[in-house]
Amino acid sequence: MSSKRLTLREAVVEAIDLEMALDPTVVMLGQDIGAFGGPLQSTEGLWERYGDSRIIETPVAEQGVVALGIGMSLNGLRPIIDLMFADFLPLVANELLQLSANLNYMSNGKARAPFVLRTRGGDGPYRAHPQNMEALLSNVPGLCVVTPGSPAAAKGLMVAAMRSDNPVVYIEPIFLYQGPKEEVRSEQYAIELGKAAIPRVGTDVTLVCYGRTVRLMQLAAAKLEEQGIDCEIVDLQTVTPFDRAAVIKSAEKTRRLVVAHDAWMNCGIGAEIVATVVSEVDLIARPVRLTGPDVPTAYATALRDNSRPTVDNVVNAVTKMLARK
Amino acid sequence: MSEIKFPAEVVWHMYEGMLVSRMLDTKCFNDFAEWYPAFGEEAVTIGAFGSLIEGDFAVPHYRGSMGVFWLRGMSLEQIIGGLLFKTNSVSLGRLSGLHGGDFTKKIMPSVTNVLGPNISSGTGLAMAEKLKGGKGVTVIGFGDGTAALGTLHETLNMAKIYNLPVVYVCQDNQYSISSRSNEFHSWDSLATWAAGYNVPSSRVDGNNILAVRAEVDAGIERARNGGGPTFIDALTFRMGGHLSTDKALYQADDEKLTWENKDPIKNLENHMLNELGISAVEASVFRADVQSRVLDAWAKVISSESVTLESK
Numbered sequence A: 001m002s003s004k005r006l007t008l009r010e011a012v013v014e015a016i017d018l019e020m021a022l023d024p025t026v027v028m029l030g031q032d033i034g035a036f037g038g039p040l041q042s043t044e045g046l047w048e049r050y051g052d053s054r055i056i057e058t059p060v061a062e063q064g065v066v067a068l069g070i071g072m073s074l075n076g077l078r079p080i081i082d083l084m085f086a087d088f089l090p091l092v093a094n095e096l097l098q099l100s101a102n103l104n105y106m107s108n109g110k111a112r113a114p115f116v117l118r119t120r121g122g123d124g125p126y127r128a129h130p131q132n133m134e135a136l137l138s139n140v141p142g143l144c145v146v147t148p149g150s151p152a153a154a155k156g157l158m159v160a161a162m163r164s165d166n167p168v169v170y171i172e173p174i175f176l177y178q179g180p181k182e183e184v185r186s187e188q189y190a191i192e193l194g195k196a197a198i199p200r201v202g203t204d205v206t207l208v209c210y211g212r213t214v215r216l217m218q219l220a221a222a223k224l225e226e227q228g229i230d231c232e233i234v235d236l237q238t239v240t241p242f243d244r245a246a247v248i249k250s251a252e253k254t255r256r257l258v259v260a261h262d263a264w265m266n267c268g269i270g271a272e273i274v275a276t277v278v279s280e281v282d283l284i285a286r287p288v289r290l291t292g293p294d295v296p297t298a299y300a301t302a303l304r305d306n307s308r309p310t311v312d313n314v315v316n317a318v319t320k321m322l323a324r325k
Numbered sequence B: 001m002s003e004i005k006f007p008a009e010v011v012w013h014m015y016e017g018m019l020v021s022r023m024l025d026t027k028c029f030n031d032f033a034e035w036y037p038a039f040g041e042e043a044v045t046i047g048a049f050g051s052l053i054e055g056d057f058a059v060p061h062y063r064g065s066m067g068v069f070w071l072r073g074m075s076l077e078q079i080i081g082g083l084l085f086k087t088n089s090v091s092l093g094r095l096s097g098l099h100g101g102d103f104t105k106k107i108m109p110s111v112t113n114v115l116g117p118n119i120s121s122g123t124g125l126a127m128a129e130k131l132k133g134g135k136g137v138t139v140i141g142f143g144d145g146t147a148a149l150g151t152l153h154e155t156l157n158m159a160k161i162y163n164l165p166v167v168y169v170c171q172d173n174q175y176s177i178s179s180r181s182n183e184f185h186s187w188d189s190l191a192t193w194a195a196g197y198n199v200p201s202s203r204v205d206g207n208n209i210l211a212v213r214a215e216v217d218a219g220i221e222r223a224r225n226g227g228g229p230t231f232i233d234a235l236t237f238r239m240g241g242h243l244s245t246d247k248a249l250y251q252a253d254d255e256k257l258t259w260e261n262k263d264p265i266k267n268l269e270n271h272m273l274n275e276l277g278i279s280a281v282e283a284s285v286f287r288a289d290v291q292s293r294v295l296d297a298w299a300k301v302i303s304s305e306s307v308t309l310e311s312k
């Protein structure tokens, strides 16, 4: 079985490339996705292969473009709508939340919108658009929100998103975009939506994460292992609707819970995870949420770089939790 | 360069503004990996906002905004403080330099880098001014790419029906990142769109600051006299990439050359030399003076306190 070392960005592009070759109904809409190669090189090589009829460049008109894509998906195509950055999700919230999310249920399954809205979110080497908007989309039923935490996950999740018969918002973490690389299987494969992954099995504490914090938890778990603490990592992969069964099962085993995400705390994904776990599981320590602070995301690097949960934050939270026994 | 005449001191001030803008951009372009320069577009920014007086509002486009900040009386130190995230800047170092307009000087800051909302909320400033019976006029700048957003269209309609004192100036550099404006908009000139909303509109040579300023002045006068909104498409060219790291390979060589020859700063210098009898030496002494003021201010600010999470 062949494989290649790819960045997360390259893995997403490969998934789209192979799927466009397999399925002629997959088309893409977005700004600067043609010869320019897409924002942060997110469509590199696709226009050269599939041309103007399938890689369709748009004006700066996000609301209209998302609604256009939804309409296209209702009429036989599987559009991928490339929204340059997750900062623009609030701009298209109406189309996503009140149109696409409702279609399946309200039409009793007669009008289905199989599109993917892909976008890039969170801080990272590219400093311009740092915000995390996943919680905003998660409060409304009917949307599936996915964030990969590694190149291999990125490929499989994108394939599943493109094959889903319902709307999927796929947020690519900018922090992991251009590295580190990982071996990614070359054949096309899908990772089931709504299912978490357990990249590390352990017994002492459950670390729930997605996107950038998956790597963070892995680094923290390695440090904690040196102290004899055995962490279990639950990578949600699908942020909404999240894999309740997997989270609860892990928490039942370890009875300790830490959740980390870069997005704000208030009404965030972490709150939902903690609420779910404490209502189902008797934890032996108070659960901890590690998040960005509840202030607007500033431009200043000194402010941003000190606003993300760190490996040390996780290590400290876990050691404190275990000391309290 | 044109029939349009302005008093010599006004011309010198335009010249100074364009040089400040160009020199700040050059410094940022060289020092920062992520920078969005307005090279070649200075006649639009400095021309469009040069006639505003106290009580008027400036809502600049992000590209070239620092020239507008300077025109509205922000000091070089304040502007550079914003660029370097210093606590003595107007945003306490929170906003990026090019978004950090001082609202107390009636400059609208850009607190979101999502394009569009400032066009409509800027129009809200004008609406309040009208309802309060004030005389203030609002000038709003934005890019040609941004013009495709629905919010501009909703806003133009409202500006007209409420007869608001506002002048819209499109900083039409013909590109949105790599996309050529004429391939993504169904217009001959953006002015034809505005005309569809019955807003008086025109296209102007955006590399000729005298022409831009005269056209905007007419709009400001209309607005001040209760004549409602004006729309100006100032045609110019983005000399270079969208940001520092973009080599703009999608711009054709002859296109680049054509526009380099229309550099708005050189245009104005020619006017000063030919029409105002200013010598080349005078101009170059002036340029050197502006340059050293920019670099001195930079050197002064760089060692001042940087923002931290504890800054208040």
Ligand SMILES: Cc1ncc(C[n+]2csc(CCOP(=O)(O)OP(=O)(O)O)c2C)c(N)n1
Residues within 6 Å of the ligand: A031, A060, A062, A084, A088, A091, B063, B113, B114, B115, B116, B142, B143, B144, B145, B146, B147, B173, B175, B176, B177, B238, B242
């Ligand atoms: C709503 C929205 N869509 C896309 C972007 C990404 N973006 C940043 S600058 C830019 C170019 C916009 O072109 P234009 O309005 O012509 O301004 P210019 O950069 O040419 O000065 C784009 C598309 C954004 N900031 N906001």
Ligand SMILES: [Mg+2]
Residues within 6 Å of the ligand: B143, B144, B145, B171, B172, B173, B174, B175, B176, B177
């Ligand atoms: Mg433009």
